[in-house]
Amino acid sequence: MSDNTQIILVERPNGPLKESHFEIRHGEVPKPGPGEALVRSILLSQDAANRAWMAGATYKSAVNPGDVMHGYAVCEVIESNSPDLQPGQLVQGQAGWQQYAALPANALQRCADHRPLTRLLSIMGIAGKTAYHGLLNVSGIEAGETLLVSAAAGSVGSIVGQIGKIKGARVVGIAGGAAKCAWVRDELGFDACIDYKSAEMATALTEHCPDGIDVYFDNVGGDILQSAIFNMKYGGRISCCGAVSQYDGGPPTSPIGIPGLLVIKSLRMQGFLLMDFMDRDADAERDLSTWSDSGQIVIAEDVIEGLENAPRGLIGLLAGENRGKRMIRVGPDPS
């Protein structure tokens, strides 16, 4: 336990992320200070926002060259200098791309021993809760409404659409490639899925949302957001979850017609972060576990083995190769 494998960001990417922006190092396992705990990473979340963290400060501080790459992980407490945590407990927090981290106990959240532990990042974790709060508490959705979801095969989008169906909406996804679109329709049960790589978006939206869009759940920003705004119904709502088209060297575009189109169509655009809804997490956990236990939600997980594969995993995620929630298995489950 003296070796701590770490992945360092060695250069700030200016354009598409590459493996050469990272370096593997073998550091020492840290000693936890007063009030800190030493944790061992089990599963590391991979999210498009990880790329945005490299560009500068966002809702958290930037990742700078020389830093261990930041990342959210499910961990086991190994040693604790805080009365709040005991060895063997499961926690989650910003442990970074490394095997071991010493973190203040109050920066770690206890989590239930929910097996398989992958669920703590997929349906019962960051993906499921982001989808739940972003759809139900940001935009809202009513039975009979038309819901458009971009990155529909991704970790959040795949769940948003399924919750939309449970709530009685007509759900249209957007994803890249015929195979992913078929999966979104056939396995996840969306009513339709537009392949943005082959379809002309304006035509496709007119075809699949002939009466306009009530709710657009936006994971991508850019041109697709623009097309959606043009096709929103009067009084429509846009839940702004992310802008993956902008993160990895994509052109920094903003939709035209802001604020004019918001005014004349009485549209609401609302950004959010998962942490805004901590006080309603119990609702999310209750509903998400009911829906997944009953099979109403198909759980899609994409687990890559080995911390050394984290750079490749994130690069692939930004290129859209994942289906459902991508994560890295850093170490074994506790027995």
Place this chain on the structure above:
Amino acid sequence: MSDNTQIILVERPNGPLKESHFEIRHGEVPKPGPGEALVRSILLSQDAANRAWMAGATYKSAVNPGDVMHGYAVCEVIESNSPDLQPGQLVQGQAGWQQYAALPANALQRCADHRPLTRLLSIMGIAGKTAYHGLLNVSGIEAGETLLVSAAAGSVGSIVGQIGKIKGARVVGIAGGAAKCAWVRDELGFDACIDYKSAEMATALTEHCPDGIDVYFDNVGGDILQSAIFNMKYGGRISCCGAVSQYDGGPPTSPIGIPGLLVIKSLRMQGFLLMDFMDRDADAERDLSTWSDSGQIVIAEDVIEGLENAPRGLIGLLAGENRGKRMIRVGPDPS
């Protein structure tokens, strides 16, 4: 009563509006058809949105060359073919820039005989209600919050800031020119007012909103909206009421960082139209009349005599020459 003075839009403006885009004609007083009423205009509202109507369809059909210019007016019913309206009653609706109009009775709204009748367009009408609903029912405002209001000397902005003060907010206005800014501060009671013609906006916002902006009430769009977005607090709200910087040949800009900044700061941007809140108009009327009767709101009206001055009035409004609610007196009050 056989002559009906009308102002016609004779050319679609492509750039700043000029008097030459209009022509005065003398038509006939129309005969109301079945279900219609003949109305006589008393006071004609002038609003920045009038200019946007000339560019194309918005929340209503476009004004096209050859049309009587569209406009919202307080009128007296002269003759009625509908059981719902009687001669002598006061109504408001889209009567256009003309002395007489024949309109379907169901397109006209009855209004109280509230003297002076100018109040029906200012504090108790389109200006006051837009300010009320846009601030209280779109963005919301809490005591202790910082409220930024653009076009602060305008019909809506001047009231928004005063309602903000009543609700206990710290209110910072933005207006053009030192004299207007002094009026906004000294007469309307805003805490501060930034002169966008002389101040560097980023510096001024840092100075006057050092802890950031909780609520931005946007009447202008463009560069000021951009600066406001950069200075919004986490969880801030933007009430999108209009985009006057874009209407009159201004560059059609959109703020950069959409949706990224909305996501990382959990911002909400919401467009609205007055008609969205018809079911809550009674609340607005009750509160606005209380506040104006008690002197808590200073009523600012800018009345221009004579329909023939409507083109000049609108051109001046787009250039920001008005203080408070601009309107045209087309004819005398009913006795």
